[in-house]
Amino acid sequence: MSTTDQPTVLHVGGSAPYDVVVGHGVAQRLVDLLGTRPTRVALVVAEALVELAGPVREALAGAYRLTEVVVPDGEAAKTPAVAARCWDALGEAGFTRSDAVVTFGGGATTDLGGFVAASWLRGVPVVHVPTTLLAMVDAAVGGKTGVNTDAGKNLVGAFHEPAGVLCDLSLLAGLPRRDLVAGMGEVVKCGFIADERILELVETQDVEAVLDTDGPVLRELVERAVAVKIDVVVGDLKEAGGSELTGAHPGREALNYGHTMGHAIERAEHYGMRHGDGVAIGCCYVAEVARLAGVLDEATAARHRAAFARVGLPTGYDGADFEELLAGMKLDKKTRGDQLRLVVLDAVGRPRILAGPAEEHLRAADALMRAHA
Structure with a gap:
């Protein structure tokens, strides 16, 4: 960089x-x-x-x-x-x-x-x-x-x-600080799906340095996040990837990490919520779904809340009820037929598709999302 x-x-x-x-x-x-x-x-x-x-x-x-x-x-x-x-x-x-x-x-x-x-x-x-x-x-x-x-x-x-x-x-x-913070939602997401150095910068650098538009930290974060997106897009321009095989990289769908719930929340809020805020909440939510499903360890799920919160992003939501959010999630472009498909992590930098998550896990993660609102 x-x-x-x-x-x-x-x-x-x-x-x-x-x-x-x-x-x-x-x-x-x-x-x-x-x-x-x-x-x-x-x-x-x-x-x-x-x-x-x-x-x-x-x-x-x-x-x-x-x-x-x-x-x-x-x-x-x-x-x-x-x-x-x-x-x-x-x-x-x-x-x-x-x-x-x-x-x-x-x-x-x-x-x-x-x-x-x-x-x-x-x-x-x-x-x-x-x-x-x-x-x-x-x-x-x-x-x-x-x-x-x-x-x-x-x-x-x-x-x-x-x-x-x-x-x-x-x-x-x-740019208003709140909008700058919201933009960090996609940056931190890139850290979780592909580049742990992004997380390390967010976790170890002073928050004001992270958000300094003239400083080297934010520039490195932008360059790294753009590089993550380039790497994924070049390999799967039209989102043809997305295998449900355990351990298979989901291709461009990896960039939708946190977006299934994030978009559902944005829709419920009539698009009045900043996209980066929705992504941050959605990433924390799907990390809990993955933990409950036995895919992701507890420490990494907790790391989501800590990393997003450190730069001032929300990690919970208690607006629309679960049924409305579930209906919104089913409109997601990754859905196939009636089967919900979520991008989850096996670990930092290891995204995969979780097809047909159990409703009990979706509901339990929803309860945790509301507890952190």
């Missing part, structure tokens, strides 16, 4: 390779990632970030015909209606297959803009400039795009890898 002021370039291989650039003040690399092929570029920007997007806007306007599409903040952007409005803007501007989309915002903007790029003319290039920690380590990398419906989160979408990602850590300086 980088220890200098120079940007770190993490390469994503595969059939459509691209680079993830991590550093401070890297917006100037945007035109390099887009190249000379596009004539028009659409900047999809979250409403609250229009002013912050100034440097990106200037860089794009100097090289391309720029169309700016302002979208709602947060999950309110991830609707079919907003996507349709973006398509209309591309149509009015005469966008062709050689033109491109740039997203500027958090994970919701990235998901929406990526889906718009994936679906316009069956796919145009997109470069993501994530502005939150959560988006940098999760939504911007890996090519998953989508919008929400009344039935659930991210149920409509497409796999569409970006042409590049710019993780400009300078953009995190103005």
Whole structure:
């Protein structure tokens, strides 16, 4: 991991390779990632970030015909209606297959803009400039795009890898601390599924150093979390993995660790809960399910609560009742037929699929989740 002021370039291989650039003040690399092929570029920007997007806007306007599409903040952007409005803007501007989309915002903007790029003319290039920690380590990398419906989160979408990602850590300086903390939910998750060094940094470094957007600790955490996602995605771009065989790596489904319950909680809260908070609670919940099922040891289950709590994340929830949450979990994309499938751990760095968990274990873990709320 980088220890200098120079940007770190993490390469994503595969059939459509691209680079993830991590550093401070890297917006100037945007035109390099887009190249000379596009004539028009659409900047999809979250409403609250229009002013912050100034440097990106200037860089794009100097090289391309720029169309700016302002979208709602947060999950309110991830609707079919907003996507349709973006398509209309591309149509009015005469966008062709050689033109491109740039997203500027958090994970919701990235998901929406990526889906718009994936679906316009069956796919145009997109470069993501994530502005939150959560988006940098999760939504911007890996090519998953989508919008929400009344039935659930991210149920409509497409796999569409970006042409590049710019993780400009300078953009995190103005992020509210609560949002920065929420982003740590995905970072710590990556520690549990693949890179124990992430957990060691969170557990041993001063919390203020961990959350210092100008410091080396947070930069290393971002780089490590991005590297985890790259390693998993390159091996299983379209989530074709997920064997139930004991000891088999679940492929890209490993990245959904904690998300089955996390998404159910977010849905129950009408997406008013931060995604990273839901993931943290979900990871603690599924660790208890695995412990009750005899898959995970008690110390590692307890380590989940300690690690997430140390950076200020919630580890419990007592809102919606168990039946509502169970119904939400069954909407998870990993479910096959009526059988619930959970990503669990045998140990740190050893994810696997637990198919058809016992309802008594699900209920017992639910009771523990409520006790820690």
